[in-house]
Amino acid sequence: MRPACAQETPYFVTYSHHLEEPGNLEIELNSNYGVQSHGNDFVAPWVEFEYGVKAWWTTEFYIDSQGTFNDGALYTGFRWENRFRPLMREHWINPVLYVEYENTNGADKTMIEVVGFDGAADHAVPNLLARKEIAHELETKLILSSDWKGWNISENFIGEKNLGHDPWEFGYAVGASRPLRLAATPNHCNFCRENFLVGAEIYGGLGTSSNLTISGTSHYVAPIVGWQLPNGVSFRLSPGFGLTDESHRFLLRWSTSYEIDGFGRKVRKLFR
Numbered sequence: 001m002r003p004a005c006a007q008e009t010p011y012f013v014t015y016s017h018h019l020e021e022p023g024n025l026e027i028e029l030n031s032n033y034g035v036q037s038h039g040n041d042f043v044a045p046w047v048e049f050e051y052g053v054k055a056w057w058t059t060e061f062y063i064d065s066q067g068t069f070n071d072g073a074l075y076t077g078f079r080w081e082n083r084f085r086p087l088m089r090e091h092w093i094n095p096v097l098y099v100e101y102e103n104t105n106g107a108d109k110t111m112i113e114v115v116g117f118d119g120a121a122d123h124a125v126p127n128l129l130a131r132k133e134i135a136h137e138l139e140t141k142l143i144l145s146s147d148w149k150g151w152n153i154s155e156n157f158i159g160e161k162n163l164g165h166d167p168w169e170f171g172y173a174v175g176a177s178r179p180l181r182l183a184a185t186p187n188h189c190n191f192c193r194e195n196f197l198v199g200a201e202i203y204g205g206l207g208t209s210s211n212l213t214i215s216g217t218s219h220y221v222a223p224i225v226g227w228q229l230p231n232g233v234s235f236r237l238s239p240g241f242g243l244t245d246e247s248h249r250f251l252l253r254w255s256t257s258y259e260i261d262g263f264g265r266k267v268r269k270l271f272r
Contacts, residue, residue: 009152010226010236012253013113013203014175016154017094017145019085020052025263028255032111035250039124042068044076044109051263056085066109071127077104077135079112083143090147098141098156106133111251113139114205115160116169119218119246136163150182152199168209175201177224190229197226204243218247232259 009016012030020026028048035041044066052058060081067073081100107130109123138161145154158171177199184194204219206212222240233256240251260266 008197008226008228008234009154009175009177010197010199010224010238011154011173011175011177011201012222012224012236012238012255013111014154014156014173014201015083015096015098015141015143015145016152016175017085017096017143018152019055019058019083019096020050021261022052022055023262023264024052024259026050026257026259028257030110030253030255032109033252034109034111034120034123034248036124037120037249039120040069040071042066042109042123044111046110046112048257056088058083062112064104064108064110066107066127068109068127074107074127074131076108076110076131077102079104092146094145096141096143096145098139098143100139102135102137102139104135104137106130106135113158113160113171113173114203114218114220115158115171116205116208117217117246118169118171118205120242120248121246123248137161138163151176151178170206170208170212171204172206173201173203175199175224177226188230195228195230197224197228199224199226201238204247216246217244219243220247220251222251222253232261233257234259 030046032044046062046064048060048062050060062079064076066076079100079102084097107127140159142157154175156173160169177197179194180196181193185192200223202221205217220240220242222238224238226236228234236255238253242248
């Protein structure tokens with residue numbers, strides 16, 4: 001028996017300390033379906049390209065879009081994310097530093113994070129008006145993550161700043177997950193228990209630098225299930241439930257990804 005790979009976590013909002021393997025490329029298709037209390041329901045798909053530059057550095061590029069029922073669909077922007085792990089050895093708590101540049105418009109509904117006073121009312125604005133608001137933002141995160149007896153427990157503190165005049169907005173995300181079995185079978189197996197992960201995350205806004213609070217902010221709890229196949233394909237599903245009046249009543253996230261081992265090496269060989 002060999003130990004099961006514990007490097008993947010099934011979270012949609014929370015980040016752990018596990019980075020992409022150097023030279024590997026992961027392509028991921030995600031969607032977020034949201035139920036609106038005072039507006040039209042929506043589906044917000046996005047695509048991620050995640051590449052392991054070094055063992056301590058992972059970079060990721062996002063392309064966002066959305067479609068709102070009875071309103072239309074549109075491209076809503078892009079994001080460029082970088083995660084840096086300063087301590088490579090495994091510790092009780094493993095810190096990761098996160099920096100992201102966002103160029104999105106006000107119609108973006110991917111909800112990859114929730115900060116400040118983000119709420120369901122923001123997504124009720126018609127696309128024609130919301131798309132006129134262009135946001136150039138810097139997002140930072142302090143990621144703290146631990147692996148313990150098969151469990152991953154991760155805590156994120158989020159700070160986001162519009163590069164204009166707006167104050168800093170803050171948020172949080174906390175997740176816990178584990179595979180259904182820690183030891184993997186030596187044979188090729190798609191439906192073995194070690195290929196399935198279960199967990200949950202909770203996330204929400206914490207107000208701004210001028211009004212740090214949980215009052216009037218939105219918060220969500222979301223169970224998660226993931227299925228990782230030996231051929232590099234993974235699936236995730238997460239129903240989310242709003243906990244405050246400002247939250248969406250229900251969110252449903254799903255994801256399909258494919259990891260290409262040694263992508264960087266294969267590209268370099270083309271130019272030799």
